[in-house]
Amino acid sequence: MTSSTIIDDLKKKKILALLKEGQRIDGRALDEPRQLTIDTGVIPKAEGSARVRLGDTEVVCGVKVQPDKPFPDLGDRGIFICTAEILPLADPSAEPGPPGEEVIELARVVDRGIRESGMVDLKQLVLEKDKSVVGIFIDNSVTDYDGNLFDACSYASVASVLSCKLPKFKYDSSNGSVSKVEGEFSAPPITTIPVSVTMGKIGDTIIVDPNADEWSCMDGRITITTNAAGNICAVQKGGHDGFTPEQLVQCSKISIATGAKIRDILKQAGGS
Amino acid sequence: MGVKKTDIVLLDENGIRCDGRKINEPRRIMIKAGVLKNANGSAYIEFGENKILAGVFGPRDVHPKHLANTDRGILRCRYHMQPFSVGERKNPAPSRREIEISKVIKEALEPALMLENFPRTVVDVFIEILQADGGSRCAALDAAAVALADAGIPMRDMVSACAAGKVADTIVLDINNEEDQEGQADMPVAYMPNLGKVTLIQLDGVLTPQEYEKCVNTALEGCKLVYEVQKKALQEKFFGDDAK
Amino acid sequence: MDDVKRKYVIPGDVITTGPYRAEENVHLHGDKIIATTVGISEIYDSGVRVIPLTGMYIPRIDDFIIGIVKSHTSLSWELNINSCYAGILPAQDVFGRDFNPKVDDLTSRLKTGDLIAARVANSDRSRDPLITIADRDLGKIEDGELLKISPSKVPRLIGKRGSMIQTIESATKAIITIGQNGYVVVSGEEPEGLLKAIEAIKTVEEQAHVPNLTERIQQMLGSNSE
Numbered sequence: 001m002t003s004s005t006i007i008d009d010l011k012k013k014k015i016l017a018l019l020k021e022g023q024r025i026d027g028r029a030l031d032e033p034r035q036l037t038i039d040t041g042v043i044p045k046a047e048g049s050a051r052v053r054l055g056d057t058e059v060v061c062g063v064k065v066q067p068d069k070p071f072p073d074l075g076d077r078g079i080f081i082c083t084a085e086i087l088p089l090a091d092p093s094a095e096p097g098p099p100g101e102e103v104i105e106l107a108r109v110v111d112r113g114i115r116e117s118g119m120v121d122l123k124q125l126v127l128e129k130d131k132s133v134v135g136i137f138i139d140n141s142v143t144d145y146d147g148n149l150f151d152a153c154s155y156a157s158v159a160s161v162l163s164c165k166l167p168k169f170k171y172d173s174s175n176g177s178v179s180k181v182e183g184e185f186s187a188p189p190i191t192t193i194p195v196s197v198t199m200g201k202i203g204d205t206i207i208v209d210p211n212a213d214e215w216s217c218m219d220g221r222i223t224i225t226t227n228a229a230g231n232i233c234a235v236q237k238g239g240h241d242g243f244t245p246e247q248l249v250q251c252s253k254i255s256i257a258t259g260a261k262i263r264d265i266l267k268q269a270g271g272s
Numbered sequence: 273m274g275v276k277k278t279d280i281v282l283l284d285e286n287g288i289r290c291d292g293r294k295i296n297e298p299r300r301i302m303i304k305a306g307v308l309k310n311a312n313g314s315a316y317i318e319f320g321e322n323k324i325l326a327g328v329f330g331p332r333d334v335h336p337k338h339l340a341n342t343d344r345g346i347l348r349c350r351y352h353m354q355p356f357s358v359g360e361r362k363n364p365a366p367s368r369r370e371i372e373i374s375k376v377i378k379e380a381l382e383p384a385l386m387l388e389n390f391p392r393t394v395v396d397v398f399i400e401i402l403q404a405d406g407g408s409r410c411a412a413l414d415a416a417a418v419a420l421a422d423a424g425i426p427m428r429d430m431v432s433a434c435a436a437g438k439v440a441d442t443i444v445l446d447i448n449n450e451e452d453q454e455g456q457a458d459m460p461v462a463y464m465p466n467l468g469k470v471t472l473i474q475l476d477g478v479l480t481p482q483e484y485e486k487c488v489n490t491a492l493e494g495c496k497l498v499y500e501v502q503k504k505a506l507q508e509k510f511f512g513d514d515a516k
Numbered sequence: 517m518d519d520v521k522r523k524y525v526i527p528g529d530v531i532t533t534g535p536y537r538a539e540e541n542v543h544l545h546g547d548k549i550i551a552t553t554v555g556i557s558e559i560y561d562s563g564v565r566v567i568p569l570t571g572m573y574i575p576r577i578d579d580f581i582i583g584i585v586k587s588h589t590s591l592s593w594e595l596n597i598n599s600c601y602a603g604i605l606p607a608q609d610v611f612g613r614d615f616n617p618k619v620d621d622l623t624s625r626l627k628t629g630d631l632i633a634a635r636v637a638n639s640d641r642s643r644d645p646l647i648t649i650a651d652r653d654l655g656k657i658e659d660g661e662l663l664k665i666s667p668s669k670v671p672r673l674i675g676k677r678g679s680m681i682q683t684i685e686s687a688t689k690a691i692i693t694i695g696q697n698g699y700v701v702v703s704g705e706e707p708e709g710l711l712k713a714i715e716a717i718k719t720v721e722e723q724a725h726v727p728n729l730t731e732r733i734q735q736m737l738g739s740n741s742e
Contacts, residue, residue, distance in 0.1 A: 234474075
């Protein structure tokens with residue numbers, strides 16, 4: 001849906017002509033992301049939440065925390081699941097119904113970036129080994145589309161988790177029941193702040209955080225997630241063109257540099 | 273998965289991996305082109321314990337019609353695991369993982385195909401995982417590329433795929449199932465060897481910038497090894513004994 | 517012909533570099549000329565091309581082809597011509613100018629499953645290829661057996677100035693009609709000759725890349741020399 005939006009040819013020509021001069025249609029530098037605004041705590045009923053605007057792309061994210069059974073082979077760690085959905089009101093081409101391959105990829109890439117960074121120490125979310133653990137469920141809903149949902153959803157998820165208050169649960173070993181301790185909360189066990197940076201490739205030019213117009217003339221794209229130590233935790237290439245090995249290294253450097261700036265914004269928003 | 277985690281030594285003091293390979297050694301790779309009668313092109317690959325069949329149809333009429341593109345042909349890929357291909361029976365319905373892999377495989381093959389020559393048509397690539405091991409998406413891609421060449425779909429270049437990863441703090445070539453489960457990072461890469469372009473790259477796991485670069489280069493070396501096997505498969509089918 | 521340089525290639529193989537003309541089944545990347553299909557590359561004069569050993573039939577105007585009727589509307593037949601596109605045979609082509617869709621029933625002339633010998637009248641990127649049977653020797657094929665070979669092997673089956681086809685026909689007494697699209701109809705009075713002809717055609721398809729194939733087929737059919 002998002003990539004099939006047809007852009008008028010004149011605008012496309014302009015985007016390409018400007019890029020040849022090293023300029024972008026909205027005046028940004030090639031490696032400059034759009035303005036990022038994050039409000040946390042927007043959904044009080046959720047344990048953590050955020051509304052993120054990246055340019056005109058808008059995402060609302062909520063975190064629910066509840067006790068659950070662990071995965072059979074992962075009895076020593078809590079559950080962490082991150083999803084994403086494009087709401088029908090976000091884009092004229094978005095339709096209700098089962099997710100298509102683009103939305104499935106979006107959700108999996110956002111989930112993978114945060115999961116692989118080890119942002120939340122899941123081993124601290126065990127109530128009783130192999131029996132009961134705490135689950136953190138992060139749901140992203142795209143409410144307005146202007147390109148680059150990967151980063152917008154990732155920032156929304158990270159900000160929601162940072163602002164999240166973990167309720168305290170008690171496991172009763174006599175009957176295996178779990179109860180919530182009212183009024184007691186703690187901060188989630190955060191180990192690092194992952195930042196996803198998505199870059200588009202138009203011709204041989206790499207641009208950071210493409211907007212919807214740029215997104216629809218992109219030849220290829222790559223999303224690289226880095227952690228606070230400046231290491232790379234996840235990569236996903238997409239689009240119908242390839243990258244040279246040199247471009248892959250260039251993109252990794254951009255993602256580390258840009259990621260550091262965005263990490264500061266996320267930290268502030270998360271209140272840590 | 274039946275083995276307890278603590279029982280596996282991923283890399284011993286002599287630099288030998290859990291399946292006896294050296295750090296830069298790929299698993300055994302065998303590809304055969306033209307294995308199906310009805311498909312326009314086909315290939316079978318064994319890559320480690322992976323056993324994968326790929327069939328290509330087209331270019332042909334697009335159904336449903338509204339998917340057709342008047343400027344160029346379209347490509348559809350389906351990566352599908354057989355219920356019996358893994359330890360515990362897999363539900364035959366396509367999972368979210370399979371849908372994502374189908375998409376990245378499609379996007380890895382697309383740069384190589386000259387579909388602009390076939391407006392209003394579709395090329396369908398069907399990939400069936402008969403037995404799965406680590407690196408099945410790379411092996412699937414390798415078979416699909418050979419099947420496309422076998423079908424005679426015009427291609428700018430071959431597409432060769434291989435993974436690299438990090439195991440016991442060391443960058444190694446071609447991750448197997450145990451290394452995928454217990455290792456620190458897995459990076460599948462697909463490459464057009466003559467045009468020098470990476471058409472698929474994914475990464476799970478943490479790498480320093482230096483390790484990242486090394487991992488990319490290690491995977492590319494693997495792609496080049498795979499490329500030779502793909503070439504041989506096509507030469508054997510089309511040129512038989514005459515191929516020097 | 518001796519100064520033509522030939523080589524087996526697969527997609528991606530760099531055939532040569534330098535100021536050559538890139539012709540069929542190759543593409544230019546920088547100064548490299550790269551094969552886009554499995555086949556035999558040829559460098560001659562200043563041009564480079566690849567003779568494909570696999571691939572779909574791409575219709576070209578005036579090609580003689582064999583088609584199978586797969587359906588019809590009130591105005592035209594749709595033909596399977598072994599290509600990525602269906603061939604369109606307009607009703608006027610068969611009924612003439614005064615064709616009237618209200619009166620004339622298309623199935624009275626050709627129905628689904630019929631084989632026809634035809635030519636490509638028009639073919640471009642934007643439409644399905646237009647087919648005609650309005651010429652002598654064209655039209656419905658009444659008897660014979662249909663074989664399907666790879667369209668890329670058709671030149672080999674015909675042979676230089678028809679040498680291969682003549683060899684097979686004279687040794688088997690069969691009549692062979694070859695469509696450029698890889699559909700071949702074999703007919704003949706003698707069942708044994710028919711079988712031998714079919715076998716010979718299959719051998720040509722399997723060994724299309726082998727040199728001196730005509731001699732091999734001659735040996736196989738036992739026609740010592742012709």
